[in-house]
Amino acid sequence: MPPDYFADDPRSNLERMLAGDLYIADDPEIAKRQRRAMRLAVRYQAAYLEDAVGSRPILAELLGSVGEDVDLRPPLYVDYGSNITIGARTFVNYNLTALDVARITIGEDCQLGPNVQLLTPTHPLEPDPRRDKL
Numbered sequence: 001m002p003p004d005y006f007a008d009d010p011r012s013n014l015e016r017m018l019a020g021d022l023y024i025a026d027d028p029e030i031a032k033r034q035r036r037a038m039r040l041a042v043r044y045q046a047a048y049l050e051d052a053v054g055s056r057p058i059l060a061e062l063l064g065s066v067g068e069d070v071d072l073r074p075p076l077y078v079d080y081g082s083n084i085t086i087g088a089r090t091f092v093n094y095n096l097t098a099l100d101v102a103r104i105t106i107g108e109d110c111q112l113g114p115n116v117q118l119l120t121p122t123h124p125l126e127p128d129p130r131r132d133k134l
Contacts (some may be wrong), residue, residue: 002132017101022124037062037081038057045074062066067108079121092116 002096013027023030040062047055052071060066062081067088076096078084083100086092087108094114098104102120106112124130 002128004130005134006026020102022129024133026133033080033082038076040081041074041076041078044076048074064103083120 006016009016012029013025014022014029014033016023017025017030017038022072026084040058044055044058044062047058056066056070059070059072061089062076062078063084063086064082065085066072067086067090070086070092071090072086072092073094075094076092077098079099079101081100083102084098084103084106086105086106087110089108090110090112092106092112093116095116096112097115097117097119099121101118104118104120106118
C-alpha cells in the first residue's frame with residue numbers, strides 16, 4: 001500500500017497543483033476543469049473557422065486573459081486555459097500546446113510560430129511517487 005502523502009495536508013489536489021506541490025492528477029475537480037477546457041477549445045476552433053473575430057468571446061472564456069487584437073489560430077490544446085494570459089496584439093500560429101498546470105504569460109506584441117509547446121507540468125523523478133500517480 002502506498003504511503004499517504006497528504007496525511008497532514010488538508011488542501012485539495014487542485015489547491016496543491018496550483019501551489020506547485022505534488023498532487024494526484026486524476027482528481028474529479030481537476031478532470032472537470034480539463035474537460036471544460038477541451039470543450040471550449042473545440043468550440044473556439046469551430047467558431048474561428050466561421051468568424052475569427054466573432055470567436056473571440058469563446059477564447060476569452062477559455063483563457064485567463066486575452067489582450068485586444070490577439071490572433072490565435074486553432075487548434076489550441078490546453079490543460080485548463082484559465083492559467084494562460086496573452087497580451088495585446090500577439091499572434092499565435094496553428095497548433096499551440098500550452099499545458100498550464102502553472103501560470104503561462106505570453107506578452108504583448110509577440111509572435112509564436114506553429115507547433116509551439118509551452119509545458120509547465122513536471123513529475124517526480126523518484127520511481128515510487130511516480131508509481132503512486134503523483
